[in-house]
Amino acid sequence: MGKKVTHIGLKFIGAFLGVLLLGAIPGLFDGMNLTFSGYVNRLFTTIDKLIHYEELTFRSGDEIYQLFPTIFEYLTYSLVILFGALALSFLVGFLLTYITLHLPAPLQKVFRRIAFIVESLPDVCILAMVQIAVIWIYKKTNILVMDVAAFDRIYTMPILVLSVLPTFLFYRIMLLVFEEELARPYVTLARTKGIESSVILLFHVFRNAILSIYFHSKSIVWFALSNLFIMEFVFNLNGLIRFIYEHPTPEIFTVSALLLFIPIFIVLSIYQGLAERASKEEALL
Amino acid sequence: MLRNALRNPMFVSGTLFVLILFGSSLYYSLVFHDQVPQTSMYYNDDGQLIDRSPLSPAQVPPFGTDKYGYHLFEQIIIGAKYTIGIAFIVASMRMALSFIGGVLAGTYLQRTLRSTSGLVDAMQYIPISLLSYFILRGVLMENGMEGTFQYSFVERVIFEVVILTAVAIPTTTTLISNETNAVWGREFIEGARTLGGSRSHILYKHIFPHLGPRMVLIFLQQMVNVLILLLHLGLLKLFFGGTFFNYDPLLGNEYLSVSSEWSGLIGHTFKFLPYETWIPLIPILFFVLVILAVNFALEGFKQAMERQSESGVRRRKPIVQNKEAIVNQDSFSFINDRSDSYIQRKIASR
Numbered sequence: 146m147g148k149k150v151t152h153i154g155l156k157f158i159g160a161f162l163g164v165l166l167l168g169a170i171p172g173l174f175d176g177m178n179l180t181f182s183g184y185v186n187r188l189f190t191t192i193d194k195l196i197h198y199e200e201l202t203f204r205s206g207d208e209i210y211q212l213f214p215t216i217f218e219y220l221t222y223s224l225v226i227l228f229g230a231l232a233l234s235f236l237v238g239f240l241l242t243y244i245t246l247h248l249p250a251p252l253q254k255v256f257r258r259i260a261f262i263v264e265s266l267p268d269v270c271i272l273a274m275v276q277i278a279v280i281w282i283y284k285k286t287n288i289l290v291m292d293v294a295a296f297d298r299i300y301t302m303p304i305l306v307l308s309v310l311p312t313f314l315f316y317r318i319m320l321l322v323f324e325e326e327l328a329r330p331y332v333t334l335a336r337t338k339g340i341e342s343s344v345i346l347l348f349h350v351f352r353n354a355i356l357s358i359y360f361h362s363k364s365i366v367w368f369a370l371s372n373l374f375i376m377e378f379v380f381n382l383n384g385l386i387r388f389i390y391e392h393p394t395p396e397i398f399t400v401s402a403l404l405l406f407i408p409i410f411i412v413l414s415i416y417q418g419l420a421e422r423a424s425k426e427e428a429l430l
Numbered sequence: 431m432l433r434n435a436l437r438n439p440m441f442v443s444g445t446l447f448v449l450i451l452f453g454s455s456l457y458y459s460l461v462f463h464d465q466v467p468q469t470s471m472y473y474n475d476d477g478q479l480i481d482r483s484p485l486s487p488a489q490v491p492p493f494g495t496d497k498y499g500y501h502l503f504e505q506i507i508i509g510a511k512y513t514i515g516i517a518f519i520v521a522s523m524r525m526a527l528s529f530i531g532g533v534l535a536g537t538y539l540q541r542t543l544r545s546t547s548g549l550v551d552a553m554q555y556i557p558i559s560l561l562s563y564f565i566l567r568g569v570l571m572e573n574g575m576e577g578t579f580q581y582s583f584v585e586r587v588i589f590e591v592v593i594l595t596a597v598a599i600p601t602t603t604t605l606i607s608n609e610t611n612a613v614w615g616r617e618f619i620e621g622a623r624t625l626g627g628s629r630s631h632i633l634y635k636h637i638f639p640h641l642g643p644r645m646v647l648i649f650l651q652q653m654v655n656v657l658i659l660l661l662h663l664g665l666l667k668l669f670f671g672g673t674f675f676n677y678d679p680l681l682g683n684e685y686l687s688v689s690s691e692w693s694g695l696i697g698h699t700f701k702f703l704p705y706e707t708w709i710p711l712i713p714i715l716f717f718v719l720v721i722l723a724v725n726f727a728l729e730g731f732k733q734a735m736e737r738q739s740e741s742g743v744r745r746r747k748p749i750v751q752n753k754e755a756i757v758n759q760d761s762f763s764f765i766n767d768r769s770d771s772y773i774q775r776k777i778a779s780r
Contacts, residue, residue: 156551159551159552160551160552160555161552162552163550163551163552163553164552164555164556166552167552167553167556167561168556170561170564170565171561171564171565173565174565174568174569261725261729262722264725265654265718265721265722265725266718266721266722267657267658267661267714267717267718267721268658269661269662269665269696269714269717270714270715270717270718273700273703273710273711273714276703276704277703277704277707277711280704363554364554366554367554367555367557370555370557371557371558371559371560371662373557374557374559374560374662375559375662375665378665378666379665379700386557386560389560390560390563390666393564393567398564402555402556405555405556406552406555406556409555410555
């Protein structure tokens with residue numbers, strides 16, 4: 146247990162430094178010239194500013210505001226949408242997998258085809274379709290499903306929209322892992338003992354599959370993060386990533402990246418711990 | 431391998447679609463010199479003026495026109511070679527560099543790589559489009575007040591290609607090095623070592639052939655990646671080769687693409703989505719089609735790979751069958767009658 150904590154701690158420090166180093170990368174370029182000294186300079190000024198974080202400010206119009214604690218409002222909003230969407234897509238993805246595995250083979254094939262095509266759609270396309278749909282519904286029924294121009298923070302629609310692509314990614318991964326797992330001898334054994342197939346699926350297979358799903362979910366989280374950015378931009382949501390875009394100073398970039406990184410890292414670590422406990426296997430990393 | 435892939439309908443249709451689009455784009459620019467027809471007025475059969483540009487796809491088939499009456503279809507065709515070309519070039523460069531780095535790291539420094547993986551992990555917490563946006567902004571965006579670019583078109587294009595390549599290098603390199611390392615761990619490598627194969631011999635004769643198909647998969651994935659990245663940057667008003675920026679506080683700032691690359695078409699028209707839906711939607715649709723086509727190729731290639739591994743190694747020479755050999759029962763006789771003892775042994779060995 147202690148070893149694992151040190152391991153996760155080391156990983157955290159590594160990723161923390163990585164974000165710090167990455168955050169200063171825009172300083173590496175002076176126009177098109179590489180200036181290494183500029184990079185080092187920027188790195189140190191950023192670190193210096195981070196240490197005195199309570200003095201950080203941002204401009205909005207002609208006013209200057211304190212960065213802390215205002216930034217937390219943006220952060221929580223982004224995080225709620227991100228994790229909400231991820232949790233939703235995990236659940237829906239699992240549900241879809243569960244249903245698919247109980248379907249006859251030809252229908253499974255159809256499901257797979259659909260998932261493959263939806264998964265190939267770029268996020269921008271989905272956002273555009275949602276926008277068109279919202280306007281179309283408004284024109285037909287006068288009901289505004291989502292107010293894109295509003296300033297206050299909306300939750301339901303962004304979470305739903307953001308969860309579309311991750312759902313299908315989760316679905317695809319889960320289907321793959323579950324099928325691999327279902328071919329294992331212990332499933333046959335359980336079947337011969339007369340255990341119901343849904344029980345096998347929900348308890349035994351799920352427990353073993355969850356660790357493999359974890360490895361893939363990292364990239365799904367990253368994917369969702371980049372989706373979130375474009376969504377905040379297109380829908381005018383007051384989230385953190387759009388905040389970075391609108392206040393392009395080096396320290397805000399690094400601070401926001403760090404603030405995003407910490408909760409995601411913690412959640413992923415907890416997830417990893419739970420998955421390891423469930424499958425009684427250590428994640429080799 | 432390739433023959434197997436070429437037999438797969440998904441792979442063939444995906445590749446053909448991209449190639450035809452690219453080819454027709456080249457053909458159009460060579461024969462028609464990238465001319466875009468313009469229709470800004472629309473008359474009905476009686477010669478009365480009904481509408482002015484932008485005209486819808488119903489009025490000017492197949493895709494309608496943009497705000498200034500330029501036909502979208504020709505713009506799409508012209509842009510295709512840039513978009514597909516960039517995706518291809520950037521993906522190939524990513525692959526070439528990551529392949530060298532990944533194979534070296536996977537062969538010699540797997541341990542060091544594992545300890546630095548934390549740094550690579552950091553890439554996962556910053557949206558790549560945001561990072562590239564910050565790096566590219568200074569070079570690609572036209573200075574609004576002066577109306578000039580700091581660098582020439584060629585310089586900007588090279589810079590953008592280099593940056594788009596560089597942002598993915600850490601992740602792809604780790605991926606390839608892991609793949610390489612996995613091949614080094616296979617049993618047959620042990621066999622090759624025992625037979626006295628040197629490291630470079632094993633690398634060339636055993637590792638590379640096994641990495642090859644995986645590399646094609648990663649390459650196609652990277653291509654999709656680059657396309658999506660271009661799309662994102664286009665939405666953020668960073669167009670390939672640079673953005674003309676007209677500062678206009680009254681009518682809203684206007685951004686225009688220097689090249690007629692697709693993401694530029696989307697970026698500067700996305701705000702028309704509610705009113706003139708087709709203008710941004712058609713380039714987006716083409717992006718979707720190209721991404722879908724590449725994914726088709728990817729899926730088809732995967733299927734071909736699976737089929738290959740199922741059928742095992744294909745025999746180079748056909749087995750020569752001796753047709754004259756006639757087998758009948760008399761040709762064989764049992765050495766000893768092992769009916770009972772054999773079965774017993776078999777049960778015991780279980």
